[in-house]
Amino acid sequence: MQHTRRSVIKAGGAAALLAAFGGVLLKPGRALAAWNKSAFEAKSAVDAMRALGMANAEESKAIEIRAPEIAENGAVVPIDITSSIPGTTSISVFIEKNPFPYTGTFDFSQGSLPYVHVRVKIGESSPVRVVATAGGKHYTAVKEVKVTIGGCGG
Amino acid sequence: MADPMKIRVTLQGDVADVRVLMAHPMETGQRKDAAGKLVPMHFIQTITAQLNGKTVFSAEISQAVARNPVFAFKVKGAKAGDKLSITWQDNAGDKRTDEVVIRAAS
16 A cells, blocks of 8 residues: 555545546435535545635634654554533544545534544644534644654654 | 444443444545555445434544544443444445443443
8 A cells, every 4th residue: 555645646636536426326325415525525624624614713722632743654543532612512623634634523412522532544744633613613723643654663 | 234343331430431443444545456446435424323312422424534443432421221322324325233232330
């Protein structure tokens, strides 16, 4: 799975095409109706946030992102996110330098605590942006993760 | 049908610490196989967790989540004997649900 940067870029273009057609061919089921296609296919974090109505998120120190400063293997980067903003109902993750930055949204209901652990793929060193939604307002925090793809350890 | 999930629940007071591992390739559509052909996208899109039939946690995710995804989350108001079920559905329409009964903290 070693990619040169160029082949990754080319592959990215092909994937976008595939996604465009795949979306039509695959006929997503009922449960997928909630899957925000335009946000997931956005090529920049700003566009994805706009598609989700989160473009006006304000910076907050109440969101804790625990992720490695340097990830040896970009294929599996563990991230722990905790929001201490009262009434947080969802947490969204954007990996800004990934071909498709929007990674997902996690919703909490029935008093679930605003905490999630997720393992993500990060293609190259990138800021990881988190948006927490509380009471209809959006708050954001960011953490930089450096990736040494195929690294042999330090 | 995909392999079963591994679900582990640890009770800490009334908070259930849930960890789940799903067996799924999470293909991004960017990787090439040995013959140099792109492997089509194949990834989990939605996840729902229910405690006694009530949704407590849900997620919509992209192909950027790592292969064989692991998630952890914390559900408040859980007690021993409660049923926790987790369902995922992928972009190929495959879905899987697994259920565990929460056991008292030992």
